[in-house]
Amino acid sequence: MSPNSASRTARTARPPLVIFSPYPPSANGIADYVGELMPHHRAEFDVTLVIADDAAMPEEGNDVPRILLASEFRKHRGFFENAPKLYHVGNNPDHCYMLDLLARDPGIVVLHDYNLNYMHEVATQGWKQRDGYWSALELEYGVLGSEAVRQRFERRDRGQFATYELPLNGDVLEAATGVIVHSRYVQYKVAARVPRKPVWYVPHHLSSAVYHYGQITKAEARRQLGLAENEIIITAPGFITYAKRVPMLLAALSTLRARLPSFRLVLAGERCPDQYDVDSDIANAGLKNYATCTGYLDEEQFFLHLAACDVVANLRHPTGGEMSGTLIRALGMGLPAIVFDIGPMGELPHSVVRKVPWDGDTHAALTAALYELILDKTRREELGARAAAYTRETHAIDKIAGRYSEIIRSGGEYVRPAEIEPVRENFPHPKVLADRIRNMSVGPQPTGSLRPDGRLWWQCAKAPLGQSGRRALILAAHSRQTAEFFAGAFGWRSEDITAMTVEDFVGPTLRNAQGDPIPQGAFTFALVVTGVEMAEISAATLLRRLNAALRRGGNLTFELSCGLDHEYDESPLADSRMVDRLTEAGFAEAARVPRRDGIFAEAVPVSPNESEARRYTCFTARKASSVSYWRFMIEFDGTPQHFGGRIA
């Protein structure tokens, strides 16, 4: 698709809309979801669909919109600058390509899964970028994230890794201009994660295919699938994973086996042998002759299995926050379904699904529910009829598509507050910095002091260039001179800089030069130049207040110096432990600055305030988390002992 033809189409009356999503024939539930909504979107909008460069190309047809590959979109993004954008994001590899695009071209995110950990893992680890995954977790969760990922790499046991507790969706949610979710459960979670951002609840629509396959009789479906006509069939649709609680389902049926008429459990989906050995569990439950695993099913086969079954078991724990599209389809087909009474599925009315509480007695409750529905045909039929009526009304696709239209038309009005915009800074190249410093001294109006505190932070260009909306905090013994030099060399306006001594910053009351309190998260950059000889409580306060002063994602440059008379390895800010200190204080990507990165210092006329007979080390980091932690170090009998505590 050339931009010229896009241009021609855009001149039509319908407003433009750019949708980022996998699309059929990609084997992806979200692709099907978007494919089903597409005719409705196209009736209202001039749709451009952006797919991954390596995605299967949709076949041309009436329901296929204008298609751009992600790389083509990047090339022509200016054309779509003002078009509303809709990102369908799910926790699988087909969505990785959206991460970069979303950061550059924000839009409304349809969050199909609350947990995006696996997608990030694939987007980084999948390309052998282990550091990228580590860094993403550290940026999102601070020391907790880095510790979790460290254990993950050390143990090499993915099953032990708490991905459900670390949904890793911050970058996506923060870049979104608004978020559409399919459950109240996720709506509340997202609203808590990104307050002040619109989060719309739009129920998962019911596939139109239900009306077609709903015509097929149970007997006909069983005949086509080769299933026995007179057995009770319990179907668990979707990937066969542990989280679908297949072992629990097998245990319940094993308990009931002797008390039930002839039955069959159909696991209607693909095995995931790397995560869960279903065959061994079936054998252990003594259900080898009662269970069938179908493998991957195309849409027709999938609906035939729904048409053929008597009871649907749609169990999930833990939940990644996703609403099951297969469950909505099953309900639309008029099938009685058993679900756990938690997460998005727990939001369905009691009259529509048979809910099993998730507690200490889940096994007994699940067994009872299965027993009841298997034996009582009338109850099954009544529950199924209510399910069909409910979903065909509440989840009707034209109603859902209408809701999308309203949101898309209103979503563009959302203005992102500056303080939650991601901090993206430009650090100058050392050559540029050297030129700027020389210009400071020879320009028509010299811009002030060339006597900064510290050496490495400016020689290695570890401060960002000034830009609109940015604020810097400078903490140094000669704070005024250092701030003047910083302003001139790095192009900052003096009114965007707050400068004070470290002693003032860690003092009992923290106020700026005008006597006003310093608000939390006010700064995008902080520079600290100090000696390592500092009382422990002051060092703890310094790091905690730096964390509080910086915006999330804000940069910190921390230069330390010490005398050369003895080792300062037991000082609270000893350079050997600074990376750990910064990480524990809520900073990510903490690293020592290699001195070789610096400019040839004699090329610029700077006279640092300190004498040369000191040791200088410099560290950089970014604020990742508001959780600031400090391990107090106390000596017992001359041996350092470490114990910690969170500072209030």
Next chain:
Amino acid sequence: MNVLVFTPTPTHPPIQGNRQRVFDMCRAMQSMGADITLFHYATEGVSPSATRQMREAWGDLELIFPSGFTHRRSFVDCFGIDDWFDDRILATAEKLVESKSFDVCLVNYAWYSKLFEVLPREIVRVIDAHDVFGGRAQYFADIGLDPEWFHTSIEQESLGLNRSDFVLAIQDEEAKILRARTEAPVHSVGFLDTDQFLPPRKRAPAERLVVGYIGSGNPFNVASMRVFAEDMKLRPELHARMEVRVAGKVCAAFERLSHPFTLVGVVDSITDFYRSVDVVINPMRGGTGLKIKSQEALSFGKPFVASADAMTGIHSMHPGHRLDDNAAILDRLLELAADPQMLAAESEISRATFTAHRKAQAQAFLVFWSNVVDAVNARRSQTVAR
């Protein structure tokens, strides 16, 4: 000012002395306002991350590989000055000067000076010699070793050096030798590394003195350490007073070294190695070029005990930095072991020596650069006049 830098060694990662040298010169010129175009002939191969780092550091990077090129041998005893020159370098250089207007071209190593042939006359030509390569075979033969790497005759080296407008030597002694071999002005500019002084190691009162040595596997290092170990054996009274930690690739040459030596091997952090020792030694005998490990030890501000050969190119009046032989080095170590109070004073001397050396090198670079700028301006005015 646009500067084309040709180098057969990458600038990243800076893990060897010659890489550090090329990096330092590029960074110093860049800091003075020059726009660098790095033309790298990848004789050692180059990784994607190193390529990315070089592009980030220098902006313009031209990379070619010596595919299928084999060194020629024009003379029985040595190489001709252009024997290691791959003509593909000329083709690439030609393209570069067509696409960009350069003021200066700096070529690392005289045997790549043939590159100058394709440059317009107005470009100022500089050779960074790195070392003396003319008559090198004889120098190696004098101490019973076969010459390694490139070596040529004095006449051939002169041929190469005379193609330039300026020659950079890495130390004063070599500058003197090169001045006798070329009509071009020779500037002596050593390494421009900055200080990274360490405080003294914390030690218990009766603890043995920890002596450190770190070196690459070059034949001079191996031979020097072998002799030092033999001489140490003859002084059993020292064995209880000190431990000698040997680190770096030099360790590979020794299966084992008996007490009081410990072979540490290649270390993860050079800083941590220096932090873990009380005093550093360099008992080098012979050797060519600047003794980068001596400069490195001084840059950490560690007490330093060295032979006169190990301090070639580094000015120091301190007797402990210019000892005649291993016996004198061992005597000095014994003194330090007996009186640890001397270590603080020795550290101060090392720091002062390094600071003075660094200042002198920085000054030498500024003089060299101002001469180059003058030459560029003179060429420009000649061009305008024509």
